Amino acid sequence: MGIRGKAAIVGLYEIPTKKEYPDRTTYGLMAEVARGAIIDAGLRKEDIDGLIGPESLNSIQLAEALGMQPRFTASMTVHGASGAASIARAAEAISAGIVDYVMCIFGESRPRSSSRLTAQAQAGTQLPPASRTTEWEVPYGPVIAMNGWYGLMKQRHMFEYGTTQEQFAKVVVDQRFNAAKNVNSVWYDQPVTVDDVLNSRYTNEPLHLLESVMPCSGAHAVIVTSAERARALPNPPVYILGVGGPATHHDIIYTDDDITTTPVVDSAPTALQMAQVNARDIQMAQFYDCYTILAMACLEDAGIVQKGEIGPFYESTDTTYKGAFPVNTDGGQIGAGQTGGTGGGFRHVVEAARQIMGRAGERQVKEADLCLVNG
Amino acid sequence: MANSEYTKPLPRQLEPELTDPFWEGTKRGELLIPHCSFCAEFFWYPREACPHCLQPGWEWVPVSGRARLHTYTVVHQPAHPAFADDVPYAFAVIQLDEGIRMMSNVVECDIPNGLEINMPLEVVFDTVTDDWTLVKFKPLVS
Ligand SMILES: [Zn+2]
Numbered sequence: 001m002g003i004r005g006k007a008a009i010v011g012l013y014e015i016p017t018k019k020e021y022p023d024r025t026t027y028g029l030m031a032e033v034a035r036g037a038i039i040d041a042g043l044r045k046e047d048i049d050g051l052i053g054p055e056s057l058n059s060i061q062l063a064e065a066l067g068m069q070p071r072f073t074a075s076m077t078v079h080g081a082s083g084a085a086s087i088a089r090a091a092e093a094i095s096a097g098i099v100d101y102v103m104c105i106f107g108e109s110r111p112r113s114s115s116r117l118t119a120q121a122q123a124g125t126q127l128p129p130a131s132r133t134t135e136w137e138v139p140y141g142p143v144i145a146m147n148g149w150y151g152l153m154k155q156r157h158m159f160e161y162g163t164t165q166e167q168f169a170k171v172v173v174d175q176r177f178n179a180a181k182n183v184n185s186v187w188y189d190q191p192v193t194v195d196d197v198l199n200s201r202y203t204n205e206p207l208h209l210l211e212s213v214m215p216c217s218g219a220h221a222v223i224v225t226s227a228e229r230a231r232a233l234p235n236p237p238v239y240i241l242g243v244g245g246p247a248t249h250h251d252i253i254y255t256d257d258d259i260t261t262t263p264v265v266d267s268a269p270t271a272l273q274m275a276q277v278n279a280r281d282i283q284m285a286q287f288y289d290c291y292t293i294l295a296m297a298c299l300e301d302a303g304i305v306q307k308g309e310i311g312p313f314y315e316s317t318d319t320t321y322k323g324a325f326p327v328n329t330d331g332g333q334i335g336a337g338q339t340g341g342t343g344g345g346f347r348h349v350v351e352a353a354r355q356i357m358g359r360a361g362e363r364q365v366k367e368a369d370l371c372l373v374n375g
Numbered sequence: 376m377a378n379s380e381y382t383k384p385l386p387r388q389l390e391p392e393l394t395d396p397f398w399e400g401t402k403r404g405e406l407l408i409p410h411c412s413f414c415a416e417f418f419w420y421p422r423e424a425c426p427h428c429l430q431p432g433w434e435w436v437p438v439s440g441r442a443r444l445h446t447y448t449v450v451h452q453p454a455h456p457a458f459a460d461d462v463p464y465a466f467a468v469i470q471l472d473e474g475i476r477m478m479s480n481v482v483e484c485d486i487p488n489g490l491e492i493n494m495p496l497e498v499v500f501d502t503v504t505d506d507w508t509l510v511k512f513k514p515l516v517s
Contacts (some may be wrong), residue, residue, distance in 0.1 A: 152446045
């Protein structure tokens with residue numbers, strides 16, 4: 001059962017991830033990668049009959065702006081998981097025979113930093129809409145961005161499993177090594193050392209600044225089609241063998257389990273079983289990495305290592321593109337930047353496809369047929 | 376000890392009709408938690424239907440205020456500027472003895488050296504304005 005091998009990624013395109021594209025609009029960046037992905041797949045715009053985009057853009061407005069007439073549209077609303085989930089939804093719609101070619105596209109041109117500062121100053125005098133958060137969390141002083149939540153998770157992981165700061169830092173070092181070789185990454189040619197990470201300031205102890213992503217501008221797109229159609233197209237097809245994705249809670253503290261356990265304990269077995277693949281056979285991983293701790297906990301929950309063993313694993317394993325078990329070979333979000341419009345979680349899909357197609361250039365992983373992606 | 380110059384964000388309620396009793400309770404020094412009349416589970420945060428059995432009948436039940444520190448982070452860069460004078464402070468997940476978890480601060484404690492995961496805590500009521508009393512936690516002295 002399931003959608004094993006029924007759909008494949010056949011084209012991809014991305015533009016460099018940068019702190020900002022000062023003279024470019026979000027729709028402009030989206031148009032550029034849409035065109036690039038269609039050309040890369042050997043298709044025409046008229047062929048695309050499905051469109052999946054980010055929550056930040058209404059999918060019908062996106063279709064209109066791109067001059068497309070899809071029969072199937074969706075805006076993904078699962079935050080960082082949106083990019084990976086879009087591939088699952090595309091494969092399902094294709095397997096059901098509803099559409100032939102789906103474009104999944106994510107990105108944003110973030111406002112210039114000067115206008116962001118103005119907006120922040122205004123926001124200081126304006127109250128956000130009342131929510132569960134404004135009643136039960138904000139009065140106690142949350143940290144900037146999501147740093148607080150992942151600091152809480154990291155602290156508990158260190159307590160339960162003895163994971164060390166040096167082990168967390170190694171994640172950053174390996175990913176920045178990969179990013180240093182990726183011309184599309186915001187940290188191109190800027191590797192870091194363990195000491196650099198440990199000497200970066202705490203936004204909130206035990207979380208260092210360099211363990212956190214930098215919000216960026218950019219865009220990425222891929223084309224998904226049926227396995228049958230894929231064989232007639234120029235790129236080597238990247239078959240989607242299995243998918244899984246529970247949505248159990250929005251915030252870390254509202255899980256029933258310990259907060260170091262992620263929903264990947266359910267999604268990975270579901271995907272692997274559909275794919276008829278054992279976690280041991282996975283050759284590389286592209287895993288959502290807004291912060292070091294999340295990628296690490298998810299790798300454990302996926303069964304790449306036992307729960308609690310991710311620290312020693314990183315300490316003893318080269319996870320760069322040259323290594324024994326490559327992770328986030330384009331640098332991931334920590335190395336390459338967190339593209340807005342939930343594009344940060346889509347880069348993992350794009351890099352997985354690029355590696356499996358054998359198009360990663362200097363960063364090409366030697367054995368790259370089976371990749372596990374987590375959003 | 377109400378402070379008229381309190382500049383930090385006060386609780387802003389999404390569903391005041393639902394949660395007013397909680398905040399009335401804190402002013403009296405009572406910690407009230409939703410307890411389902413059907414499945415007898417406590418739950419947090421308050422919502423109209425119990426998240427365990429989806430039935431709407433539940434009561435505010437006073438609890439002991441005894442808790443454990445499930446995890447914490449020591450804040451150096453708060454999201455809201457009004458917390459700048461308090462850094463470093465503890466933003467924490469508190470696990471009540473009744474099982475539910477809530478966000479709060481650990482106070483009356485050496486930060487960060489006095490903090491330890493699983494340390495026993497007890498509730499303190501922090502009256503920050505005439506209208507608002509926040510729920511915080513301090514190390515339990517036995
Ligand atoms: Zn119930």
